[in-house]
Amino acid sequence: MSLSALPGFRDVFPEALARRRQIFGVWREVAKRYGFEEYDGPPLEATDLYTRKSGDEIVGQLYRFEDKGGRDVALRPEMTPTLARMVAQRASALRKPIRWFSIPQLFRYERQQRGRLREHFQLNMDIIGEAGPLADAEVIGAAVDILRGLGFGPSEVRARVSDRRVLAELLGAEFGVGAEELHGVLAGLDKFDKSPEAAAEAVQQALAGDAQRAQAVMDLAGRLGEPGELLGRGAAAPLRECVDALGAMGLGAFVDVDFRIVRGLAYYTGIVFELFDAGRSLRAICGGGRYDALLKQIGGVDLPMVGFGMGDVVLGELIADRDGPPVAASPVQVFVATVGEDDRAAALALAHALRERGIGVEFALKKQALGKQLELAASRGATHAVVIGPDERAARQAVVRSLATKTETRVGLDALAGDYAF
RNA sequence: GUGGCUGUAGCUCAAUCGGUUAGAGCGCCGGACUGUGGCUCCGGAGGUUGGGGGUUCAAUUCCCCUCAGCCACCCCA
CATH class of the missing domain: 3.40.50.800 (Anticodon-binding domain)
Structure with missing residues (x-):
């Protein structure tokens, strides 16, 4: 076929657009119920905006080119840097906490797979200017309510919640894992679900080949899915408060504390969470957490921040698996x-x-x-x-x-x- | 970026051992039916068999390359 969309890009026929509108409708409805205001930004940004964040592999997957004015530009791969810039511009004028959401179309050049294309729409919800765990509970609650709004219950969708501060404290106190080693160890632990062997290898590498400490960390990894003892630690106080708040909201049935969730990105600093289909047949529906240092790093303004991104692709597949192919309602009456x-x-x-x-x-x-x-x-x-x-x-x-x-x-x-x- | 599997009409699929004009159902268009629809019957359009090359008298079929999709890695904003 000579006439087809570029790989990873979608021609959106009316039936598919009907499903997208269904998803967007619930996104906006829940955002409104949670008191979030909608914003938007440019789809094309200076590449510099994305390279400023250190340690990002994102740069390698940018749609990047030089514009006619000689500027190095890129299609936006994520919304957070734009949000950080916008908030920084008006930081002193905006009443805190700021509750903003957006539904940007994002782009990344990488091999496509089910649930992962080169273009997608992603709901971004963030609370800026509040470091307390109730803010974390708000955004997690909103994410869960979106799935509820689409008709999913706790037997179909699970929210797995963790806190990097707990792992950092534990790894530091008991295994002597320093700040510089922490991200590598966490990234290794992130693999444990999929492949314990790969996780062990990554952890040992992060610990500079120290096999003894690596083994001790891996022994711990096997117990991370049983959160009982870890939840009792002092560093887990914010996480306990967040989970309790979700329980008080009536959403406790959706929530699992699971310290195996650490998220890949380096910039998370506290609570992290992901939503999955209960059968784990799809990739994560949504992921997010707290990144208190990011706004200062990008925008130069020191404000704590917690939020998540939820894409339309996996969500669309989850709905299609349940409802079958989408049907467009005719406008003709x-x-x-x-x-x-x-x-x-x-x-x-x-x-x-x-x-x-x-x-x-x-x-x-x-x-x-x-x-x-x-x-x-x-x-x-x-x-x-x-x-x-x-x-x-x-x-x-x-x-x-x-x-x-x-x-x-x-x-x-x-x-x-x-x-x-x- | 690496590896595996799969590519035939808009969709789902067929085509004998490699055999001459690549078929069917659904969908689409038209007719039976110029004042009444869903059913039925009849007809039509629609294919470079993903693309290119090779082997052969002959390739949808066998081989190579390439592109695309799916899956697993990598990574996941």
């Missing part, structure tokens, strides 16, 4: 049909009068047998056909036919243009 060509002017007048009332109206754009017109009306999903012919015109009426019951009544043209209820 009434189909105006004519008997002969002489009826056209009257039909156009009637169609437009109905449209003025806000009713979705279609009619045949060429001369067609009445049967054909009704066929089209039915396949469009119209609830009613309005037939106008010489007899009706003479009486200043039209035949209103219910396509479901095949019953017909004659209605005056004035009533149809007025307040006739279909």
Whole structure:
């Protein structure tokens, strides 16, 4: 096929767009219920904005080029740097805590797979300016409520919550893992779920080949899914408060404390969480956490921040697995049909009068047998056909036919243009 | 970026041992049916068999390359 979208990019047909609108609708609805304001930013940014964050592999996956003015630019791979810049501009004027959300289209050049394309829309919700764990609970609660809003229950979707501060304290106190080794060890532990061997190797490498300490860390890794003892540690106080808050909201049934969740990115500083389908057949639905140092690093303003990103791709697949292929609802409510060509002017007048009332109206754009017109009306999903012919015109009426019951009544043209209820 | 599997009509699939004009169902368009739809019947459009090369008298079929999709790595904003 010569005519096809670029790999990882989607042609969005009406059925698919219907599903996207369903997802966006729930995103905006829940964001509103949680008191979040919507913002947006440029899809193209100076590459510098993304390279400023140290330790990011993101740079290697940028859609990056030089614009005609010689600027080094990139399609946005994430929203957070833009958000940081925007917040920094008005940091002193904005009342804290700031609750903002956005639904940017993001781009990354990498090999596509199920649930991962080169372009997607991602809900970003962030609370800025509040370091307390209730802020974490708010964003986790919003993420869970989005899944609830899409009809998923605790047997279908799980929120796994952890806190890097607990792991950092434990690894430091008991295994002497220093700050410079921490990220490597955490990244290693992140692999434990998928492959304990790969995790062991990564951890040992992060600890400069110290096999003894690596073994001790790996012994710990096996127990991270059983949070009991770790939750009792002092460093776990914010996490306990966050989880308790989610329980008080009535969302406790969705939440698992699981210290195996550490998230790949270096900039998380506290609570981290991910949402998964319970069967774990898809990749993560959503991921986020607290990154208190990021805003200062990017925007030069020292404000704590917690948030998450939730993409439309995995979410769409989760819904498709449950509901089957998407169906686009037809906008056509009434189909105006004519008997002969002489009826056209009257039909156009009637169609437009109905449209003025806000009713979705279609009619045949060429001369067609009445049967054909009704066929089209039915396949469009119209609830009613309005037939106008010489007899009706003479009486200043039209035949209103219910396509479901095949019953017909004659209605005056004035009533149809007025307040006739279909 | 690495490895494995798979590519036939818009969709789901067929095509004997490699055999001559690549078929079917659904969908789409038209007709039967110029004042009444979903059913039925008839007809039509739609394919460089993903693309390129090779072997062969002959390739959808066998081989190589390439592109795309899926899966697993890598990574996950």
